[in-house]
Amino acid sequence: MxxxxxxxxxxxxxxxxxxxxxxxxxxxxxxxxxxxxxxxxxxxxxxxxxxxxxxxxxxxxxxxxxxxxxxxxxxxxxxxxxxxxxxxxxxxxxxxxxxxxxxxxxxxxxxxxxxxxxxxxxxxxxxxxxxxxxxxxxxxxxxxxxxxxxxxxxxxEREPTGFRHEKVLSLKTWHVDQEGAFTAFSVPREAAREGTRGRLTTINGKPLPTVELPAGQVVRLRILNLDNTVTYRLNLPGAEARIYSLDGHPVEPRNLGKEYWLGPGMRIELAIKVPAEGTELPLRNGPLRLATLKSVASSEAPGDWPAALPANPVPEPDLEKAEVLRFNFEWAATLASATGQPNNYWQINGKAWDINDKTCADRPIAKLKKDGHYIFELRNMAQYLHPIHLHGMAFKVLDSDRKSIIPYFTDTYLLGKNETARIALVADNPGIWMFHCHVIDHMETGLMAAIEVA
Ligand code: C2O
Ligand code: CU
Ligand code: CU
CATH class of the missing domain: 2.60.40.420 (Cupredoxins -  blue copper proteins)
Known part of the structure; x- marks a missing residue:
């Protein structure tokens, strides 16, 4: 290629x-x-x-x-x-x-x-x-x-949904110091751990914004994690909020619950029932406030929870006939900096991707048959989070040995500490597709591979 x-x-x-x-x-x-x-x-x-x-x-x-x-x-x-x-x-x-x-x-x-x-x-x-x-x-x-x-x-959506209001909230934690100067985007010691974090958390480019929402209405909040490193532990104490979609694919609406971990590259769509005018609710990352949601006057009749969003046309994998492939995400300390090579701290099935080698994609880690059905077993051999992302195709998350999963389609799955999860897909898109961790520091120090569909 x-x-x-x-x-x-x-x-x-x-x-x-x-x-x-x-x-x-x-x-x-x-x-x-x-x-x-x-x-x-x-x-x-x-x-x-x-x-x-x-x-x-x-x-x-x-x-x-x-x-x-x-x-x-x-x-x-x-x-x-x-x-x-x-x-x-x-x-x-x-x-x-x-x-x-x-x-x-x-x-x-x-x-x-x-x-x-x-x-x-x-x-x-x-x-x-x-x-x-x-x-x-x-x-x-x-x-x-x-x-x-x-x-x-x-x-x-092609047809109107029940949502009349929405807000897009893009999360990013900038690598800047107190004077706004950039700090290192990647520090080797951090790349070998959770990834290099920024210091200044923003929503749509603003630290701690106040987001105004119409009182009494149901608002679709599209929350996108566009950060290199941070997994935001999203919570909205005091709010009536339901999950409608995960990473671009609708789910059966359910309560947000205590906390949702949104890894780098991941998205969540919530519906929030906005309380009476003048109420302020915090949107938080764990205990830290990210934004204040403030309800403002609305002349519209109060809204109710919309119906579930229509499913996207993703082919359903047949688990009976699916072939199982295993992928181990490993920590591998091969500090090669003395030779001028990039540091490789991470590998998939014993192989590290080299971002400076243009031919890596010629050696795919797996070859899938076009329209074949596959189950991938993803195994995190380390204690750090890996938001595992696949290009070209959506996959269905089936189950995990660490948490209960309601199967859903996504493009990025946050693989937790020492977790094993199974995902499934129909390989319907021919090409060479990147398969990588979306902690940018991890992907640039080995945790990336190519998957061929032909
Ligand atoms: Cu968000 Cu390989 O990408
Ligand atoms: Cu990772
Ligand atoms: Cu992608």
Whole structure:
């Protein structure tokens, strides 16, 4: 699987102009538009942010925002993004959780060549699943994501749902000091443990924001973890909240309960019944406040819990005939820094991914038959959390030896300390798909592999 720069650029010529609007597609919550495409021009460029009052942070932004501008599509429609790289280094965009053809997956040297400074690349794909997704580069991830290249991608349901109100909350904990200067995105000692944490927790780029919600209404909260490292232990004490969707796939609505662990790359959609005007509720990470949800006057008639969201068209794996594959996620201290090689602290089935070796994807860790049914047994041999993510296909979480699971479809499963979990999928998307931990420090120090479907 390799191609030349010429082939890639040649591929762009025939594309023509896609009629881009200034800010992107028009969109109206809960109404169907006739538009069958949602077109954006998306620029990645440096941007000074004021994350710490009175100081600037030299961030990198998508569409003049970090986290990046919110992209919207509708289930069954096409999303077309002309991506322009105005950074001084190569990058790509990966569409996390969206089931795209390989050429649109944004993995350098596997899906496409890196988009060089000053170049553009047209991403075009159909959005078949409705839900909360996100986008980010897939190279130099620790610092590109760390500097702010992360953004939400929302795919609306084809038919209106019972939700009339929603908020998108993108979580990120920035690696900055008290003066807003960036600190190291990756420290070897931390990479070998839970990953390097930032210090400044933000929602939509703001520390401790107050989010206003209409009193008496039911609001859909789309909470996205766009952070490199942190697993947020989400809780909403005092709130009436129900889970409607996990990682872009609907679930049978159920109470949020005490706490939900949202690992890097994961998303959760909650419905919250907003209390009487003037009430303030904390959204927290464990005991720490992330935001204040404040109810404000609403003239609308009170809302009630909407029906469950419609399932996405993900093929159902047949567990009877599925082949079982085992994946061990191991800690492996092979400190190779003396030789100038990257440090490999992690491996899957005894193999570490080398982010500097462009040929790793030529040696897939597993080969799946197209349309074959598979069960993966995921085993965490260490005490640190690994949000395990697969590109190209959604998978169904079946069970775990550590917690009770109501089976559900997802693209990222948070594998806990020494946990073994089983997931299943139908390998319906041909290609070479990255399979990795979404703690960026882990993925860049070995915890990544390629899975071939052919
Ligand atoms: Cu969120 Cu390999 O990606
Ligand atoms: Cu992904
Ligand atoms: Cu990990």
């Amino acid at each position: 390799s191609f030349t720069r010429r082939q890639i650029l040649g591929g762009l010529v025939g594309l023509g102009v896609v009629g881009l609007g200034a800010g992107g597609a028009r969109y109206w919550l809960g109404r169907s538009l006739d538009a069958k495409t949602h077109d954006y021009e998306l620029i990645a460029a440096p941007l000074d942010l004021e994350l710490v009052a009175g100081h600037t942070t030299p961030a990198w932004a998508y569409g003049g925002q970090a986290p990046g501008v919110e992209l919207r599509s509708r289930q069954g429609d096409w999303l077309r993004v002309r991506f322009i790289n105005k950074l001084d280094e190569p990058t790509t965009i990966h569409w996390h959780g969206i089931r795209v053809p390989l050429e649109m997956d944004g993995v350098p040297y596997v899906s496409q060549l890196p988009v060089l400074p000053g170049e553009y690349f047209d991403y075009r794909f159909k959005t078949d699943d409705a839900g909360s997704f996100w986008y980010h580069p897939h190279l130099s991830s620790a610092h590109q994501l760390g500097r702010g290249l992360v953004g939400p991608l929302i795919v609306e």
